[in-house]
Amino acid sequence: MNALLEKHLQEGTVIPAHPLALTAQRKLDEPHQRALTRYYIASGAGGIAVGVHSTQFEIRDKKYGLLRPVLKMAMEEVEQAALHRPFLKVAGIVGGTEQALQEASLARDLGYDMGLLSAGGLGDWSEKELIKRAEKVAELIPLFGFYLQPSAGGRLLSYDFWRDFAQIPHVKAIKMAPFNRYQTLDVVRAVCASGRPEQIALYTGNDDNIVADLLTTFTLLVHGQQVSKRIVGGLLGHWAVWTSEAVNLLKKIKDCLKNDGNGMGALLTQGVQITDANAAIFDPSHQFKGCISGIHEVLRRQGLLQGTWCLNPAEQLSPGQMEEINRVCADYPWLTDDRFVRENLDRFMHAS
Numbered sequence: 181m182n183a184l185l186e187k188h189l190q191e192g193t194v195i196p197a198h199p200l201a202l203t204a205q206r207k208l209d210e211p212h213q214r215a216l217t218r219y220y221i222a223s224g225a226g227g228i229a230v231g232v233h234s235t236q237f238e239i240r241d242k243k244y245g246l247l248r249p250v251l252k253m254a255m256e257e258v259e260q261a262a263l264h265r266p267f268l269k270v271a272g273i274v275g276g277t278e279q280a281l282q283e284a285s286l287a288r289d290l291g292y293d294m295g296l297l298s299a300g301g302l303g304d305w306s307e308k309e310l311i312k313r314a315e316k317v318a319e320l321i322p323l324f325g326f327y328l329q330p331s332a333g334g335r336l337l338s339y340d341f342w343r344d345f346a347q348i349p350h351v352k353a354i355k356m357a358p359f360n361r362y363q364t365l366d367v368v369r370a371v372c373a374s375g376r377p378e379q380i381a382l383y384t385g386n387d388d389n390i391v392a393d394l395l396t397t398f399t400l401l402v403h404g405q406q407v408s409k410r411i412v413g414g415l416l417g418h419w420a421v422w423t424s425e426a427v428n429l430l431k432k433i434k435d436c437l438k439n440d441g442n443g444m445g446a447l448l449t450q451g452v453q454i455t456d457a458n459a460a461i462f463d464p465s466h467q468f469k470g471c472i473s474g475i476h477e478v479l480r481r482q483g484l485l486q487g488t489w490c491l492n493p494a495e496q497l498s499p500g501q502m503e504e505i506n507r508v509c510a511d512y513p514w515l516t517d518d519r520f521v522r523e524n525l526d527r528f529m530h531a532s
Contacts, residue, residue, distance in 0.1 A: 391429070473501075
């Protein structure tokens with residue numbers, strides 16, 4: 181990773197977790213898949229994460245064979261945009277060591293900057309085995325660590341695991357998404373105690389607590405010395421929708437922090453509204469079963485997707501979820517970017 185991109189990562193940015201566009205026949209919908217990438221770029225996002233939970237882990241199944249095409253398509257759109265600003269390309273990496281190394285090699289060869297390494301599906305592995313796997317993958321591509329909540333396929337990981345993980349030289353960032361204050365603090369403490377706190381950027385994946393995460397300074401004692409650490413940006417499924425407003429939100433938060441907390445009260449109030457909206461989209465009342473479909477439904481309403489279909493037919497909106505999405509869209513219209521999408525949708529769909 182070059183110095184400009186690393187500085188961009190450390191300063192904090194908006195990284196949407198890229199969804200998967202499908203037709204009613206559950207085949208890849210290339211026009212809408214490309215339109216989504218164009219939308220994220222035009223929104224001012226500082227990167228994209230592709231092949232992650234929101235892109236559906238099933239893209240790796242041989243019967244679909246979509247991992248490479250989807251990763252490649254996003255890279256082509258980034259290259260076509262010819263941006264004059266830093267833009268991070270993050271590829272999701274999952275599976276046992278052999279699979280993870282294959283995915284890391286693919287991502288690197290396609291031009292991705294980092295690998296978001298998940299321990300999902302490896303519940304029977306010891307933490308030491310997971311560290312050895314991470315060390316091998318880090319030899320191929322810089323790592324973005326990922327603490328994924330158990331209800332979305334992740335597993336609990338200890339403070340000791342995260343301290344050891346943070347000591348891997350090519351770990352550049354960690355996304356914390358346990359949706360749990362205690363477990364989030366484990367990661368922050370571990371990074372502060374790792375000897376590399378200045379070299380690792382912390383990103384929130386806690387879609388239920390976005391604003392508070394980004395406004396908080398964590399000051400902890402390490403060997404009798406105070407160490408302060410901030411969560412500087414977000415790599416979020418929630419930021420896959422209403423992305424231009426997410427970019428505005430992060431700018432407001434950075435301005436607030438630069439100005440001695442001026443406007444913090446209003447931001448915290450907005451943060452609660454965002455959490456309420458996230459509850460409708462991510463479906464915690466049904467153990468997040470409708471989270472991907474919820475993202476799809478918001479994008480469908482805007483015309484960025486044709487429908488809410490997932491590769492797994494069982495993944496669909498939960499009972500009452502549509503009504504909840506209706507409610508939050510009506511209650512908090514300022515959180516949406518419907519006008520921005522409406523004004524640019526034709527360009528997203530038909531870029532030359």
